[in-house]
Amino acid sequence: MARRSESAGPFLLRAALLAPALVLLLAFFLLPLAKLAMLGFEGQGYWAAITAPRSLRALRDTVLLSAAVSFSAVALAAVVGHFLARRRFPGRRLLVAMLTLPMAFPGVVVGFLVILLAGRQGLVGSVTEALFGERLVFAYSFAGLFAGYLYFSLPRCIATIMAAAEALDPALEEAARSLGARRWRVVRDVILPGLAPALVASGAICFATAMGALGTAFTLATDTSVLPMLIYTEFTLATNLGVAASLSVLLGATTWVVLALARGASGSLAANA
Amino acid sequence: MSAVLTAIVALFLIGPVLLSALAGVTANWFLGASAGLTLAWVVKVWDLYAHTIGLSLWLALCCLVCTLLLGVPAAYALARTPSRLARLLEELLTLPVAVPGIATALGLILVWGAVGDFRIHWTFLLIGHVLFTLPFMLRAVLAALRGAELEVLEEAARACGANFRQRFLGVVLPNIRGGILAGALMVTALSIGEFNMTLLLSTPHTMTLPVGLADSYASMRLEVGSAFTLVFLVLLVPPLVAMQALSERLGR
Amino acid sequence: MSLTALLQNCARSFPDGTRALHPTTLEFAAGSVTALLGPSGCGKTTTLRLLAGLAMPDAGGRVLFDGTDVTGLPVEQRGIGMVFQNYALFPNRDVAGNIGYGLEVRGVPKAERTARVAEMLRLTRLEGLGHRRVDQLSGGQRQRVALARALAPAPRLLLLDEPFGALDARLREALRAELAALLATLRITTIFVTHDQAEAMALGDQVVVMQSGRVLQQGSPRAVYQQPANRFVGQFVGTLNHLGGDRFCRPEALRPDPAGTLGGVVLVSFFEGGHTRLHLRPEVPGAEGEWVLNLGGTVPAAGSRMTLALDSAAVLHLPA
Ligand SMILES: Nc1ncnc2c1ncn2[C@@H]1O[C@H](COP(=O)(O)OP(=O)(O)OP(=O)(O)O)[C@@H](O)[C@H]1O
Ligand SMILES: [Mg+2]
Numbered sequence: 001m002a003r004r005s006e007s008a009g010p011f012l013l014r015a016a017l018l019a020p021a022l023v024l025l026l027a028f029f030l031l032p033l034a035k036l037a038m039l040g041f042e043g044q045g046y047w048a049a050i051t052a053p054r055s056l057r058a059l060r061d062t063v064l065l066s067a068a069v070s071f072s073a074v075a076l077a078a079v080v081g082h083f084l085a086r087r088r089f090p091g092r093r094l095l096v097a098m099l100t101l102p103m104a105f106p107g108v109v110v111g112f113l114v115i116l117l118a119g120r121q122g123l124v125g126s127v128t129e130a131l132f133g134e135r136l137v138f139a140y141s142f143a144g145l146f147a148g149y150l151y152f153s154l155p156r157c158i159a160t161i162m163a164a165a166e167a168l169d170p171a172l173e174e175a176a177r178s179l180g181a182r183r184w185r186v187v188r189d190v191i192l193p194g195l196a197p198a199l200v201a202s203g204a205i206c207f208a209t210a211m212g213a214l215g216t217a218f219t220l221a222t223d224t225s226v227l228p229m230l231i232y233t234e235f236t237l238a239t240n241l242g243v244a245a246s247l248s249v250l251l252g253a254t255t256w257v258v259l260a261l262a263r264g265a266s267g268s269l270a271a272n273a
Numbered sequence: 274m275s276a277v278l279t280a281i282v283a284l285f286l287i288g289p290v291l292l293s294a295l296a297g298v299t300a301n302w303f304l305g306a307s308a309g310l311t312l313a314w315v316v317k318v319w320d321l322y323a324h325t326i327g328l329s330l331w332l333a334l335c336c337l338v339c340t341l342l343l344g345v346p347a348a349y350a351l352a353r354t355p356s357r358l359a360r361l362l363e364e365l366l367t368l369p370v371a372v373p374g375i376a377t378a379l380g381l382i383l384v385w386g387a388v389g390d391f392r393i394h395w396t397f398l399l400i401g402h403v404l405f406t407l408p409f410m411l412r413a414v415l416a417a418l419r420g421a422e423l424e425v426l427e428e429a430a431r432a433c434g435a436n437f438r439q440r441f442l443g444v445v446l447p448n449i450r451g452g453i454l455a456g457a458l459m460v461t462a463l464s465i466g467e468f469n470m471t472l473l474l475s476t477p478h479t480m481t482l483p484v485g486l487a488d489s490y491a492s493m494r495l496e497v498g499s500a501f502t503l504v505f506l507v508l509l510v511p512p513l514v515a516m517q518a519l520s521e522r523l524g525r
Numbered sequence: 526m527s528l529t530a531l532l533q534n535c536a537r538s539f540p541d542g543t544r545a546l547h548p549t550t551l552e553f554a555a556g557s558v559t560a561l562l563g564p565s566g567c568g569k570t571t572t573l574r575l576l577a578g579l580a581m582p583d584a585g586g587r588v589l590f591d592g593t594d595v596t597g598l599p600v601e602q603r604g605i606g607m608v609f610q611n612y613a614l615f616p617n618r619d620v621a622g623n624i625g626y627g628l629e630v631r632g633v634p635k636a637e638r639t640a641r642v643a644e645m646l647r648l649t650r651l652e653g654l655g656h657r658r659v660d661q662l663s664g665g666q667r668q669r670v671a672l673a674r675a676l677a678p679a680p681r682l683l684l685l686d687e688p689f690g691a692l693d694a695r696l697r698e699a700l701r702a703e704l705a706a707l708l709a710t711l712r713i714t715t716i717f718v719t720h721d722q723a724e725a726m727a728l729g730d731q732v733v734v735m736q737s738g739r740v741l742q743q744g745s746p747r748a749v750y751q752q753p754a755n756r757f758v759g760q761f762v763g764t765l766n767h768l769g770g771d772r773f774c775r776p777e778a779l780r781p782d783p784a785g786t787l788g789g790v791v792l793v794s795f796f797e798g799g800h801t802r803l804h805l806r807p808e809v810p811g812a813e814g815e816w817v818l819n820l821g822g823t824v825p826a827a828g829s830r831m832t833l834a835l836d837s838a839a840v841l842h843l844p845a
Contacts, residue, residue, distance in 0.1 A: 013437065014350040014353060014354055015350070017346035017347060017349060017350040018346070018347050018350040018351065018362065020342075020343050020346075020347075021343045021344065021346075021347040021366060021407065021411075022347075022362065022365075022366075024343065024400075024403065024404070024407075025365060025366060025369075025404070028381060028385070028400050028401075028404055029368070029369055029377065029380075029404055030365075031380075031384055032377065032379075032380025032381050032383060032384045032385070033372070033376070033377070033380050035380055035383050035384050036376065036379055036380040036383060039383065076278065076282055079275050079278050079279070080275070080278060080279045080282050082275070083275040083276065083278075083279050084279065087276075095279075095283060097514065098283065098286070098287050099282070099283060099286055099287075101510065101513065102286050102290070103462065104462035104463070104465070104466050104509055104513055105466060106465075106466035106467065106468045106483040106486070107468050107469070108468055108483050108486050108487040108490065109466075109483070109486060109502055109505065111490070112293070112486070112490050112498055112499075112502060113289035113290065113292075113293055113502075114289070115490075115495075116289055116292050116293050116296060116495075116499070117288075117289050117292065121495060123292060150285075151285070151286065151289075154282060154285075154286060155286065158282075169611075169613060171609045171610070171611065171613035172613050172615060174579055174600070174607075174609070174613070175607065175609055175613040175614075175615070175674075176615070176626070176630075177579075177599070177600045177601040178577060178579075178600050178601070178605060178606070178607035178675075179601075179606075179626050179627035179630055179674065179675075179678065180601050180602075180604070180627055180630045180631055180678065181601055181626075181630045182601055182630075185630055189615070189626070190615065193615075193616075193617040194616075194617075208370070208371055211373060212372075212373030212374055212375065212376075212469055213469065214374070214375055214468060214469045214472060215468040215469065215472075215483065215487070218468075218472070218487055219487060219490050219491075228373060228374075228375045228469065231375050231376075231379070232375060232472065232473070235379065235473065236473075241383075244379060245379060245383075248373065248375065248376035248379050248380075249376070251373050251375075251376060252371075252372045252373055252376050255371060255372070255373060256371055256372075259371055
């Protein structure tokens with residue numbers, strides 16, 4: 001311990017290195033959040049705001065959507081990530097680059113891509129009209145939101161899980177096979193336990209991102225109202241600061257609780273691995 | 274089977290991008306590509322939204338500089354302090370990622386929105402972007418600091434008589450450049466694409482590219498939105514690819 | 526119980542053009558213990574992986590177990606036991622869970638499995654460690670868990686890749702003796718990889734010496750030592766003293782003798798406990814390099830001249 005801290009120079013120096021970031025955090029993050037939380041207690045109060053049927057419905061839909069997207073994205077990314085980590089084929093690097101590129105797309109762009117895909121003039125619509133004589137349009141429904149959220153969740157999950165799969169010792173898979181394990185046994189007994197911490201971690205990040213995502217819903221303007229959209233509407237259209245603040249706190253708290261639970265789960269997984 | 278699934282996922286992720294690029298140069302999307310190709314929409318986008326592109330690039334650059342100056346020293350101090358307080362501070366500093374952007378934005382407006390002309394100045398956006406991207410820089414640099422056998426290297430440098438400044442610049446920074454680059458890549462991309470927080474923070478005076486995009490999607494015809502998306506991709510992709518290649522080269 | 530394994534005309538190339546193994550035919554007799562010996566990169570692991578079914582031979586190569594073609598059979602269906610270089614113990618299972626895995630996969634009932642695991646724990650002297658996590662084991666214990674895991678399903682062919690590679694010298698010797706005793710009782714056809722000639726000679730009743738993807742010689746340790754196929758093999762499995770031309774001898778073929786016909790000047794001596802190792806500059810026309818011989822008792826000082834006699838029956842004629 002002493003050796004460690006000695007090698008980093010005196011305490012004051014380290015404090016000085018850390019101070020600017022902490023000041024920023026305090027002034028522009030902790031203080032505003034505290035103010036936000038306080039505001040919720042004034043006026044109508046938290047309880048009224050968050051127990052309004054509209055709020056509860058939005059919360060339920062947001063959590064449902066985020067959970068569904070997280071599970072699907074992690075499941076798909078586990079297969080794709082492991083495949084990309086283990087196989088070597090021409091064009092693999094290009095494929096990896098293309099798969100991870102959409103990570104940088106803002107939610108609004110993703111929403112627009114969904115419109116192009118499944119909107120009124122979308123590709124899916126044209127194809128289904130040509131085939132069945134009826135346009136399939138799902139961009140503005142829950143399915144459209146799901147497609148969009150899946151779109152921006154997949155790249156990050158793939159990147160994380162691929163890195164974890166690359167760190168898995170291939171000899172473990174070979175050892176299981178040498179003992180007679182078939183494909184699914186190897187997946188169940190070696191690959192999934194080895195990837196578990198990464199799966200939980202990327203699922204948690206995915207969930208948190210989905211809970212706070214605004215852009216996709218903003219572009220799609222769906223019938224399903226997600227919580228961030230509701231907050232935006234309350235603030236800009238209804239200029240109802242107290243309600244917006246209460247809902248923000250609700251959204252933040254829900255996200256934080258789920259993340260903490262996932263952290264605990266992945267901690268115990270990592271300890272077992 | 275995994276190969277088929279990978280192909281489907283790739284199609285899902287890449288197909289719409291190609292579709293959008295095509296729509297951006299199509300004269301009339303309703304009639305399809307047969308109606309002819311044109312750059313008219315791109316030109317129109319440039320006229321209408323060039324200022325949002327400029328602001329976003331400038332913001333991303335400033336954000337990168339800020340996160341480097343704030344994040345690298347902070348990460349170093351955190352990595353070298355094995356106390357519980359340090360873990361707590363690390364937790365705090367990465368909190369802005371877990372809190373929904375719209376909540377942070379609301380708080381910022383509440384506390385700082387009425388201070389002078391701050392609200393309509395671009396630095397108001399910068400604050401938000403730095404808050405949101407700093408955790409990513411911190412994490413990338415922390416991972417690099419903890420991965421490399423830096424402590425031993427630094428002790429070796431001490432044994433050679435190097436002082437703190439010499440060690441930090443000569444031994445620490447060169448050995449974590451992979452992590453710094455990875456962080457820089459992330460910060461730049463996230464700043465250019467940030468919308469959740471920016472939507473509330475931006476004003477007509479300070480409109481960023483994603484907010485402009487949202488505006489075009491809402492109020493312009495499909496081809497204009499597509500053209501704008503195309504411009505966005507053309508701006509975003511080359512630097513991302515370059516930085517990715519660079520960080521891969523330096524990473525090993 | 527044990528089987529005869531045969532590699533028939535097996536080669537192995539990689540897409541980048543590397544030929545890890547040139548076409549090779551090798552037979553491993555039932556119940557024999559064979560050491561694959563050679564310098565790093567010579568193709569030992571490749572050969573072992575071909576036998577295991579973890580790699581496919583190039584077209585034209587076949588792998589036969591007791592005359593049955595198993596070339597197309599993947600590793601999980603070959604019924605072999607394998608010990609990996611760094612053991613590859615499953616971190617999410619305890620010691621007993623690792624050892625019992627092969628039985629679990631085969632659907633062996635719980636009670637039978639527990640009994641077999643207990644037997645393996647006893648056999649490998651790991652009693653009482655069944656519920657230990659594998660990352661809380663010493664290097665030697667891990668090695669034994671890996672061995673127990675490979676042996677538990679009663680394989681007919683046991684493959685070991687550098688089983689002692691990750692251990693320190695003293696532990697290696699202890700475990701080597703243990704493994705030798707175990708293999709003698711089990712009589713499973715065993716093939717192990719090593720680049721340590723002492724280990725190969727001590728443990729194997731057959732030694733296969735390889736270089737750059739080719740087999741140079743296969744034979745008993747004694748045969749390989751006393752009649753090496755060429756200079757490389759001779760040097761790799763022991764020390765050679767050059768006598769001029771294609772003539773060589775082992776250190777023990779030379780002995781101090783005032784009536785001897787050969788001479789040399791002592792360069793340096795190393796006391797090695799039971800004996801002293803002498804390096805001499807030969808004073809024989811045509812002899813290149815240094816000679817080495819081992820002496821008991823008192824040793825001439827550096828710089829002094831020695832007269833030596835040669836056991837002429839022990840002269841080796843070795844091509845380059
Ligand atoms: N995936 C691969 N692609 C290309 N060449 C390879 C590959 N795997 C192994 N080789 C090459 O094949 C040759 C034989 O490798 P192998 O692993 O069999 O050697 P080895 O005798 O086990 O060496 P060591 O004692 O170092 O383990 C080496 O030259 C190696 O570089
Ligand atoms: Mg090897």
